[in-house]
Amino acid sequence: MSVYAEDRRADRAADAEQRRIDQAAADARRVEREKAADERAARLNQQRQDERAQAREGRARARAERRAARGEALTAGNVYRKGTLALVTASALGSLPAQVLHFAGISPMLLPLPLAIEGAAWVMAAGVAYADERHLPGWVRWFLRLLVVAAAGFAASINYTYGTHLPGLSEPDRQAAGIGLAAVTLLGPLLFEIRKWVTTLSARTGTPEDRERRRHERKRRRQHRSIALLADRFVSAAPFGQLDFEEAFAHAWEIETGTDTPGMTPKLHQRAARSTAALAHAQSPPADQVQRRTGRLFRRRPIDPTLTIESSDTPTKRSTADLEESTPAPALPAPVVIDLVKPTKPAPVAAVAAESTRPRRATGRVPAAARSSRPARTADQLLIEARSATADWSDRELTAEGIRKAVHTSPAKARILRDTLRAERAAAREARKQAEQSAGTAEAVAA
Incomplete structure (x- = not known):
C-alpha cells in the first residue's frame, strides 16, 4: 500500500507541476498577445497622429502659400498694373456702345466705324509702348x-454729341451724360499711356544698388570731368567692347595725375609728406632743452622741419645716374643761444653750434670724377632688363612702380616699359589663342 500511495502522490505532484507549467505557458502567451495588441494599437495611434500632423502641416503650408500669393498679387505694382487694365477695359466698354448707337442711328452700314475709331486709338497706344521698348526716336x-x-478726341466728340441729345432727359442731365461719355472715352488711352510711362520709369530706376551706382557715376563725372572725358576718348578709340570704362578711367587718372592710386594727386602726396613730417x-x-652751463640757463631755438625736409613743391632734385647732376641743399640755420638769467657782470658766453650728422650734399654740378661710373642704358637695354625682371610677374603685378623699383629707372620710362610689356603679353596671348584654334581646326579636318 505504501508504494501505491507514493506513486499516487508522485502522479498528483507531476500533474500539478504540469498544470502549473501549462498555466505559466498560457499566461506567457496571453501576455505576448496583449503586448502585441498594445504595440499594434500604439503603432496605429502613432500613425493616426502622424497623419493628422501631416494634414495640419499641409493645411498650414497651403494657407501660407495662399497668403504669399495674395501678398504678391496685392503688391502696389500688381494692383496698379491690373487696376489700370481694368479701368481701361471699363472705359472702352463705356465709350464703345454710345458710338455704336450713334452710327447705327445714322445707317446700319456705319457699324464698323466705332470699332475702327476705338481700334485705331488703342493700336496707336500700343505702338507707343512698342516704340519705348525698341528705343525708337522720340519723334516716332x-x-x-x-x-x-x-x-x-474724335470718339469723345461723337460720344459728347450723343450724350447731349439723349431723349427723355433734362438739359443738365444731357450735359452731364455728354461730358461723362467724352471723359470716359479719353480716360482709357490716357490711363494706358500713364501706365506705360510709370512702368518705363520704374524699369530704368532699377534696384537700390543700381541707383547708388548711377549716383556714383554722376558724382565721379562731375568731380573729375577732364579724366572722365579722357577715359571716354580711350573707350571710343578702342574696338567696341574690348576696353572697359573702369580700366580706361584708371589709365586716364594715371596720365593726368602721375599716380595709379585712385583719388591721389601730386598735391595730396605733398600734403601727405608734410603731414608725415x-x-x-x-x-x-x-625741442626746448634747458641746460645749466656755468650757472646759467640756455634754451635752444627749435629747428624748422620745413627747412630740413625736402619738399616736393621745390624743383630740387637728387643726384641720380640718369640726371648726372645735383643741386645744392638749403643751409641749416645755426642754433641761437638765449640767456634766460641776467648775468651779474658782463661776461662772454661761449656757445657751440650743434653738429649735424646729416651729410652735406654737393653744390653745383657734380664733377666727372665724382659721378657714377654706370653708363646710361638705352631703351632696348632697359626693355631687356624689364623682361627678365618681370618674367614671372602676373598681369596685376606688372605696374609702373614695380618696374621702376626693379630696374632702377625713372617713372616716365617705367610707364613706357609697362605699356610695352603689357602689349607684348597681349600679343602673345592672341598668338597662342590663334595657334590653338588652328590646331583644333586641323584636328577636326583630319577627323
Missing part, C-alpha cells in the same frame, strides 16, 4: 501719341 513716339489723341616732429623729444 510723339507722332503715335498725336494719332492716339486724334482718334480718341609734422607728425614725426611732434613725436620727437621736446
Whole structure:
C-alpha cells in the first residue's frame, strides 16, 4: 500500500507541476498577445497622429502659400498694373456702345466705324509702348501719341454729341451724360499711356544698388570731368567692347595725375609728406632743452622741419645716374643761444653750434670724377632688363612702380616699359589663342 500511495502522490505532484507549467505557458502567451495588441494599437495611434500632423502641416503650408500669393498679387505694382487694365477695359466698354448707337442711328452700314475709331486709338497706344521698348526716336513716339489723341478726341466728340441729345432727359442731365461719355472715352488711352510711362520709369530706376551706382557715376563725372572725358576718348578709340570704362578711367587718372592710386594727386602726396613730417616732429623729444652751463640757463631755438625736409613743391632734385647732376641743399640755420638769467657782470658766453650728422650734399654740378661710373642704358637695354625682371610677374603685378623699383629707372620710362610689356603679353596671348584654334581646326579636318 505504501508504494501505491507514493506513486499516487508522485502522479498528483507531476500533474500539478504540469498544470502549473501549462498555466505559466498560457499566461506567457496571453501576455505576448496583449503586448502585441498594445504595440499594434500604439503603432496605429502613432500613425493616426502622424497623419493628422501631416494634414495640419499641409493645411498650414497651403494657407501660407495662399497668403504669399495674395501678398504678391496685392503688391502696389500688381494692383496698379491690373487696376489700370481694368479701368481701361471699363472705359472702352463705356465709350464703345454710345458710338455704336450713334452710327447705327445714322445707317446700319456705319457699324464698323466705332470699332475702327476705338481700334485705331488703342493700336496707336500700343505702338507707343512698342516704340519705348525698341528705343525708337522720340519723334516716332510723339507722332503715335498725336494719332492716339486724334482718334480718341474724335470718339469723345461723337460720344459728347450723343450724350447731349439723349431723349427723355433734362438739359443738365444731357450735359452731364455728354461730358461723362467724352471723359470716359479719353480716360482709357490716357490711363494706358500713364501706365506705360510709370512702368518705363520704374524699369530704368532699377534696384537700390543700381541707383547708388548711377549716383556714383554722376558724382565721379562731375568731380573729375577732364579724366572722365579722357577715359571716354580711350573707350571710343578702342574696338567696341574690348576696353572697359573702369580700366580706361584708371589709365586716364594715371596720365593726368602721375599716380595709379585712385583719388591721389601730386598735391595730396605733398600734403601727405608734410603731414608725415609734422607728425614725426611732434613725436620727437621736446625741442626746448634747458641746460645749466656755468650757472646759467640756455634754451635752444627749435629747428624748422620745413627747412630740413625736402619738399616736393621745390624743383630740387637728387643726384641720380640718369640726371648726372645735383643741386645744392638749403643751409641749416645755426642754433641761437638765449640767456634766460641776467648775468651779474658782463661776461662772454661761449656757445657751440650743434653738429649735424646729416651729410652735406654737393653744390653745383657734380664733377666727372665724382659721378657714377654706370653708363646710361638705352631703351632696348632697359626693355631687356624689364623682361627678365618681370618674367614671372602676373598681369596685376606688372605696374609702373614695380618696374621702376626693379630696374632702377625713372617713372616716365617705367610707364613706357609697362605699356610695352603689357602689349607684348597681349600679343602673345592672341598668338597662342590663334595657334590653338588652328590646331583644333586641323584636328577636326583630319577627323
